[in-house]
Amino acid sequence: MSWTERFRSSPLETVSRWSDMRWPWVLIIALSCSLVLVAHYVFQVWLHMKPCEQCVYIRFAFLVIALGALIACIAPRNLWVKLAAAAVSLCGCVYGAMCSLRLNRIHQAVRSDSLDDLFGIQGCSTEPHYPFGLPLEKWAPDWFMPTGDCGYDLAVVPDGMKLSAMQEWLIGLYNSSDGWYLVPSLKFMNMAQCCLLAFIVAALMVLVLACAALRARFRSC
Amino acid sequence: MFRRQFVTLTAAAAALCAMPVLAGQPGTQYKVLDNPLPVPAGTLVKIYSYDCPFCFRYDTGVDPRILPRIQKEAGLKFMPMHLESRGQYGRTASEFLAMCMLRDEKAGISIEDEASAFKRAMDAVYFAYHRKAERWTSGEAAFIKTMADASGISAEQFEKARRSPEVVRLADSWKAAYPAARIQGIPAYVVNGKYLIMTRSIQGVNGMVELIKELALMK
Numbered sequence: 001m002s003w004t005e006r007f008r009s010s011p012l013e014t015v016s017r018w019s020d021m022r023w024p025w026v027l028i029i030a031l032s033c034s035l036v037l038v039a040h041y042v043f044q045v046w047l048h049m050k051p052c053e054q055c056v057y058i059r060f061a062f063l064v065i066a067l068g069a070l071i072a073c074i075a076p077r078n079l080w081v082k083l084a085a086a087a088v089s090l091c092g093c094v095y096g097a098m099c100s101l102r103l104n105r106i107h108q109a110v111r112s113d114s115l116d117d118l119f120g121i122q123g124c125s126t127e128p129h130y131p132f133g134l135p136l137e138k139w140a141p142d143w144f145m146p147t148g149d150c151g152y153d154l155a156v157v158p159d160g161m162k163l164s165a166m167q168e169w170l171i172g173l174y175n176s177s178d179g180w181y182l183v184p185s186l187k188f189m190n191m192a193q194c195c196l197l198a199f200i201v202a203a204l205m206v207l208v209l210a211c212a213a214l215r216a217r218f219r220s221c
Numbered sequence: 222m223f224r225r226q227f228v229t230l231t232a233a234a235a236a237l238c239a240m241p242v243l244a245g246q247p248g249t250q251y252k253v254l255d256n257p258l259p260v261p262a263g264t265l266v267k268i269y270s271y272d273c274p275f276c277f278r279y280d281t282g283v284d285p286r287i288l289p290r291i292q293k294e295a296g297l298k299f300m301p302m303h304l305e306s307r308g309q310y311g312r313t314a315s316e317f318l319a320m321c322m323l324r325d326e327k328a329g330i331s332i333e334d335e336a337s338a339f340k341r342a343m344d345a346v347y348f349a350y351h352r353k354a355e356r357w358t359s360g361e362a363a364f365i366k367t368m369a370d371a372s373g374i375s376a377e378q379f380e381k382a383r384r385s386p387e388v389v390r391l392a393d394s395w396k397a398a399y400p401a402a403r404i405q406g407i408p409a410y411v412v413n414g415k416y417l418i419m420t421r422s423i424q425g426v427n428g429m430v431e432l433i434k435e436l437a438l439m440k
Contacts (some may be wrong), residue, residue: 110274115282115426122421123275125406126307126399151274159358175354 016216019209020077028069028089028205032062035198040143047171048155049180050148053125054103058195059143060130061096065089065202072209079217086210093203095131097196103151104192110151111178124150153179153191250422250432251412252404258302258414259397265297265433268398268409271343272308275420276408277351280343286426287433288333294430295437297412299333302395304402310357310364312392316383317342317368319391324374338372345371412436 007014018024036059043049068089075081109117128137136144155171177184180191269276291297305311321338332339349355357364369376410418416436423429
């Protein structure tokens with residue numbers, strides 16, 4: 001029986017079995033780390049879009065999700081290890097979602113003509129404040145020091161820098177759209193909204209794996 | 222057995238998470254600075270930077286509505302303090318704005334007046350940065366030109382003035398605002414050098430004015 005047939009015939013048992021394997025957790029690690037790598041190497045380095053304060057917090061959140069999944073990889077058959085791993089990953093998801101929501105509000109506020117959008121949110125911090133006081137901006141400033149403006153996704157190309165045709169096209173596209181969007185011409189889904197979606201998907205993946213594992217354990221009691 | 226253990230652990234974790242909520246959160250509207258700003262009583266300080274999007278939005282949308290009222294109803298003097306630690310040309314901006322402020326003071330022009338050198342220079346750099354996405358990547362001379370063209374003070378005059386003791390003293394005095402700015406970011410409004418308004422608690426112009434008036438009366 002192929003895995004798709006097995007999934008169709010007994011989805012809950014199949015997912016429970018998956019939660020005992022390493023590959024779903026490795027998949028979560030790979031996806032989370034990929035997003036951080038894309039943010040740094042593609043947006044920051046290649047497209048010269050400097051990360052804002054919330055952006056670096058979002059990177060941290062993805063790495064926390066990956067850390068949780070890594071914990072699960074140590075002993076994927078052990079329920080307590082999986083639950084601890086899920087708890088860590090879910091904390092990362094919640095923290096990241098909150099930062100994404102904040103970033104989205106900031107994004108709207110700096111573009112809106114209405115003063116109401118400006119009130120009730122904090123301005124730009126002069127220094128980042130990571131959970132547990134972690135000095136990430138000192139340990140890895142290239143990755144965790146906010147150097148961009150809060151609410152703007154502007155590509156700032158250093159003077160004299162030679163850009164490829166693709167870089168020029170993308171930078172022109174995003175700058176003329178007043179920021180990064182999944183579909184720039186329609187201003188559909190800004191960076192914050194895309195990050196929020198990613199955190200929701202990650203949380204669902206972790207929850208499904210954790211709940212499937214719990215269900216299997218309860219059934220065996 | 223496992224079910225009981227799991228439920229107990231979950232309940233304990235939930236109780237732990239709930240404790241900060243149950244404990245309460247004092248000082249949500251303002252914070253008393255441990256190290257008050259070295260400014261005279263009767264002032265409303267605004268700590269800001271030219272590259273801060275929120276500072277720009279407050280400057281164009283909120284300040285024109287609150288400043289006339291706090292001056293009239295609370296008798297407070299407005300005192301902007303530019304943060305040189307932000308922005309590629311933070312120090313240059315501080316020196317230029319300090320120079321403009323001193324010139325306006327000598328000429329008897331309020332810095333909030335549209336005709337003041339300070340307002341013209343500040344507006345020019347704000348609009349260039351936040352509306353035209355200007356980043357002056359060619360260098361400091363381009364940044365100075367933006368402010369010089371708007372204020373009517375030439376770059377040569379600025380180069381002379383920026384080294385004068387008065388301009389240096391005023392620009393240096395604004396560095397004292399940095400610890401207050403670190404608390405909750407910028408723009409940061411401080412009443413009488415002591416009461417930092419928590420901007421996330423501000424829900425409207427009237428609320429902000431009433432809070433400032435209340436803080437102005439506090440010792």
